[in-house]
Amino acid sequence: DQQVKQNSPSLSVQEGRISILNCDYTNSMFDYFLWYKKYPAEGPTFLISISSIKDKNEDGRFTVFLNKSAKHLSLHIVPSQPGDSAVYFCAASADFGNEKLTFGTGTRLTIIP
Amino acid sequence: ETGVTQSPTHLIKTRGQQVTLRCSSQSGHNTVSWYQQALGQGPQFIFQYYREEENGRGNFPPRFSGLQFPNYSSELNVNALELDDSALYLCASSGLQGARTEAFFGQGTRLTVV
Numbered sequence: 001d002q003q004v005k006q007n008s009p010s011l012s013v014q015e016g017r018i019s020i021l022n023c024d025y026t027n028s029m030f031d032y033f034l035w036y037k038k039y040p041a042e043g044p045t046f047l048i049s050i051s052s053i054k055d056k057n058e059d060g061r062f063t064v065f066l067n068k069s070a071k072h073l074s075l076h077i078v079p080s081q082p083g084d085s086a087v088y089f090c091a092a093s094a095d096f097g098n099e100k101l102t103f104g105t106g107t108r109l110t111i112i113p
Numbered sequence: 114e115t116g117v118t119q120s121p122t123h124l125i126k127t128r129g130q131q132v133t134l135r136c137s138s139q140s141g142h143n144t145v146s147w148y149q150q151a152l153g154q155g156p157q158f159i160f161q162y163y164r165e166e167e168n169g170r171g172n173f174p175p176r177f178s179g180l181q182f183p184n185y186s187s188e189l190n191v192n193a194l195e196l197d198d199s200a201l202y203l204c205a206s207s208g209l210q211g212a213r214t215e216a217f218f219g220q221g222t223r224l225t226v227v
Contacts, residue, residue, distance in 0.1 A: 004155070034215055043117070043203055043218030044156070089155050100146070100169050101205075101216060103155030 003027045004092050006104035014112050019077040021107050023090030026071065030092040035064060035075045038087045085111045117206050117219035125225045126194050134189045134222045136204030145187040146216060147179060148203040156203055162187055199226045
């Protein structure tokens, strides 16, 4: 049972444009959400997080939006840069103080120069 | 500030053997989690250690076991290796329990079982 879903395995975006990566979840107990970026041969790198008490969190070029009623979150990257090309994982946590993360299957983002 | 380091980076084992993977947590972090990432999948939670005690376990059989040491470094042990155990094993460390913090990942150990 996939509790966190990233339905787009890949996405290509022109440099300078906005990249939008989507994530859906089914477990209503999830209350903390994170996005990680992963380059080949490296571990995932934390990008941005959002608590369920918020609907938006922004950090530089990265903004995460959370729609709790739809159980949907999205990561916006603007403007997209070639270095953003990587696999992006959405993750969720339900256990305050435990921080077990449930990950999606990832979306491979390719920025076209 | 040192990051999360894992050893070895690559490993080849034969089915039925046992393997130990090691992880040094980020300085100041007292919680270590282990994840298995199969090809084309997202990381899956194996278990977590907090102050040397197991603090949550995912859907993995008992032949997956772990340890955390007083310096908060950790080991993942897998007995009776199966071909399906071939994966990238990721260690993540995080800080204060009870605070929502992101987990910092190591580069992973690529295990191949033949």
